Structure formats: C-alpha cells, structure tokens
Amino acid sequence: MHVMQYEITLPADYDMEIIRERVATKGPLLDAFPGLGLKAYLIRERGKGSPVNQYAPCYLWAAPEGMNSFLWGPGFQGVVDDFGRPEVQHWTGLSYGEGPSAGALPRTAVRRRERIPPAVRPAEAVEAALEESVRLAAAPGAVAAALAVDPRRWELVHFTLWEQASPEAVGDHYEVLHLSAPERERLARGRQW
Template sequence: MTHVTWQEKGLSAMYAMQYELTLPADYDTGVIRRRVATRAKFTDDFPGLGLKAYLIRERGVAGSTVNQYAPFYLWRDVAGMGRFLVGGGGFQGIVDDFGRPPVRHWTGIAFERGAAATPLAASKEITRLPAGLDESIAEIGELARREDVHSAALAFDPTAWQLVRLVLWSEPGPGRCEVLHLSHPELDELPRGRHW
C-alpha cells in the first residue's frame, strides 16, 4: 500500500508567529496606529500569508496594564515566513525602528473559520500542552460556530510543550487586544480542521 503525504495531496501546513513590542507606559500609541494605517497594505497580498492581525493593547483599556504592539500571523507555508523575517520581506522595518525582538512561532494543530466578517478584537491563551488534544481541537470547532467569531487557531511549541489558542472576535471584550487591521491574502488556503 502506498502512503500519500499531505504535501503530495497539495495540502498546506500552518505556522503561527508573533512578536510583542512592550512600549513605555507613557508611549503615544497613536504612533503605532499611524504606522499600521500607512504600512499594513504591504501584507495585504504577501505570498504564503494566511492572515496577519495587527494587534495593539493600550494601558488602561480592556484591562491591559501595558502598551503593546503584538502582531499575530498565521502562515500557510514556512517559505513565506522565512521571506518575511530574513529575506527582505518586511520585518526589517520593525528591526530598523524597534530593534530585533524575539519572534515566537508555533506549529499548527487546527484552524476554523467563523461567521463574523471583520474582527475587531483578539484573544490569545497560552497553556501547557495537554496529554490529549481532542478536547482542545473540539473547542476550536465550537468557537467557530459562534456568530461573534471570525476565526480560531490552535498551535503548539514542542520546545516548551505549550499550546497557543488565538481567536479573532467581532467585538471588543475584557482582556482582548484591538485589531487595527487584518491582512488575509491566503486565508482561504489555510487548512481547516485538524492538521494531521
């Protein structure tokens, strides 16, 4: 019997990525808002990018104790992620303005689309990787059935054995980041459901 891999079937993988720039308490977050307003269009058609949520947290808003700029990416392929970070694909602008922040990345486990058309907020939860993932994957599917969810993703870091869950919401809420812009050039190509 011949085994056909998911790559041979033409399926994509998913990689999650995020860097967080924690800014001074008195930082003018209008600088970040203007930056996103003028530069976000660059990733609106970036090859290999499923979505990029331009996330911001402001001190004193929605329970945040910090000012932070923390874009979250879901890549459809690792080549796009590499091109963005080190191949002249856009990350150099962050390096030039803020230095080189650590970039976390996770291997995709599951992804689902929801009914909401435009996300205004995002939540991210990092937990220890459980012994079994069936319940966590089922929760992603349940979230996607809600009217206020745009999309939900689950990924893991095998170095620290951590699970990350990102949910994009149509409404702000306590503990949620604000979505300043959503680039989604290859959103429809992100594999849905369990990724194995």
C-alpha cells in the first residue's frame, strides 16, 4: 500500500462550493480506477475548525501501477491545469485496518503527522504507531485506519476515516465529500511486512 496526499490551499475568501461542485461532478470518475484502494475527497474550511480553506484528497493505493497511471495521466493533469502543480506527499504503507463502521460512508477524516525523534529507534516508533493504528481502527465510529511512513523525513502519518465527526481525535480534521473505493478489498489488512 502507498499513501498519497496533496494539499491545495485556497484564498481565505474562496467559495468552497466550487470545490464541492467539482467533487460532485468529477469524484465518481475514479470510482472504478484500477489500482486505487480508496480516495477520500477531503476539504477543510476556514473558520470551521481550520485556519485555511483547503482541498486535500488522500489516496490509499493498492498497486503502484495505479498511482503512476493517475499521476502521469489525465486525472492529475486536470488538477495541475486548474490549480497549478501541488507537492505530492507520499508515504510507504505500514498497516491498514477496517473499523466497526467499515460499511458506512465516512463523513470525516483525521490525519496526524508525527516526526520520529533522532534519539528514538525507528523500529520502536513504528511498533508504538502500529499499536495506535490498531486502536484507532477498533474505535467506535471508525471506518478505516491507515498508518504510513516517509523514511526520508522519518515522519509517520495516521489517516483515519470516521462515520461522524470525532472531535477527540488528534490531528488535522477534514470533511469527506466523496469516497472512491474501487479496490478497497485489495488493501492488505494489518501489518504490511
């Protein structure tokens, strides 16, 4: 599994209905995209629990070929044409788990990023993060939870989809506008090694 996200920060007075309409019309285009485990179409709105207006979709790729096909194909080019070329963040998958609300349509997502301090052994940090990811996946209202790492920056990322808002969850909170999950069943469950 590969986790990918790009963040498009928009002006403070940007009409987020434009993004809602974009997702409503273009979101279903990836509902059958080969290699895509799931894509959560995420937004944050300034003044509604966020300091910024942002469109920040997150992808869990079941196969790298799907990710490459998207990045070098017309799908991502549409994003580039409309918003400019965003930095694409990418993490190697460490674990994935379905939650008690796996059959529900997620309404919110929480992403928590954490650096592994230089004094901490990477394997110890990953083991602790794996335990946290299992706990998140098992929490009431959780749809799914993924854990990934960027070993270049020694950064862990927890990504959790929730059936409803989870105000106690720590991290950046997003609204889920649409979920494309054509190959969700191909996302390996549990530890990825």
